[in-house]
Amino acid sequence: MKENFFKLMEANPVIAAIKNPEGLETCRTCKEIKVVFILYGDICSINQIVEKVKEAGKIAIVHMDLIEGLSGKETTVDFIKERTAADGIISTRPALVKHGKELGLYAILRIFMLDSMSFENIPKQLNYVKPDALEILPGLIPKIIRCVSKMTKVPIIAGGLISEKEDVVAALSAGAISVSTTNVNVWKM
Numbered sequence: 157m158k159e160n161f162f163k164l165m166e167a168n169p170v171i172a173a174i175k176n177p178e179g180l181e182t183c184r185t186c187k188e189i190k191v192v193f194i195l196y197g198d199i200c201s202i203n204q205i206v207e208k209v210k211e212a213g214k215i216a217i218v219h220m221d222l223i224e225g226l227s228g229k230e231t232t233v234d235f236i237k238e239r240t241a242a243d244g245i246i247s248t249r250p251a252l253v254k255h256g257k258e259l260g261l262y263a264i265l266r267i268f269m270l271d272s273m274s275f276e277n278i279p280k281q282l283n284y285v286k287p288d289a290l291e292i293l294p295g296l297i298p299k300i301i302r303c304v305s306k307m308t309k310v311p312i313i314a315g316g317l318i319s320e321k322e323d324v325v326a327a328l329s330a331g332a333i334s335v336s337t338t339n340v341n342v343w344k345m
């Protein structure tokens with residue numbers, strides 16, 4: 157099943173990252189989009205948001221850190237698994253990603269590349285979490301994407317500041333399997 161997810165990302169390398177209801181409605185009608193990162197909502201609305209993504213025939217990945225009312229505890233992953241039809245989670249919190257994977261959800265670790273310590277920490281985090289994919293932000297750093305892709309076999313998603321076709325091509329050429337973006341124009345490329 158996870159192999160199909162990665163093949164889907166390779167075949168459709170742009171992931172819609174939605175941050176509001178308008179983005180949700182736009183991505184639902186965008187045939188090129190197969191995977192959606194949900195970056196908004198709260199514990200009262202997340203189920204309905206996920207359902208709308210699923211009704212459109214798309215894979216729904218919930219960003220745990222951005223859903224209001226969810227804490228940084230593993231039990232919030234249980235909530236997403238039991239109370240929504242989400243296919244996976246994304247988080248900057250290694251414990252949440254690890255627990256999501258244990259529950260059979262697609263589990264994506266998001267890492268902000270701020271400095272050399274962020275870069276040097278990657279092997280330790282990957283060894284502990286063993287995520288299905290790694291999202292590196294900002295996505296406009298092909299040199300770092302190339303270095304990380306040589307370091308691990310974990311698929312890499314480039315996210316953040318992706319706004320032009322050249323950004324997508326550069327990230328994919330550097331070794332990313334796909335890119336995530338809130339930019340609707342990129343979704344439709």
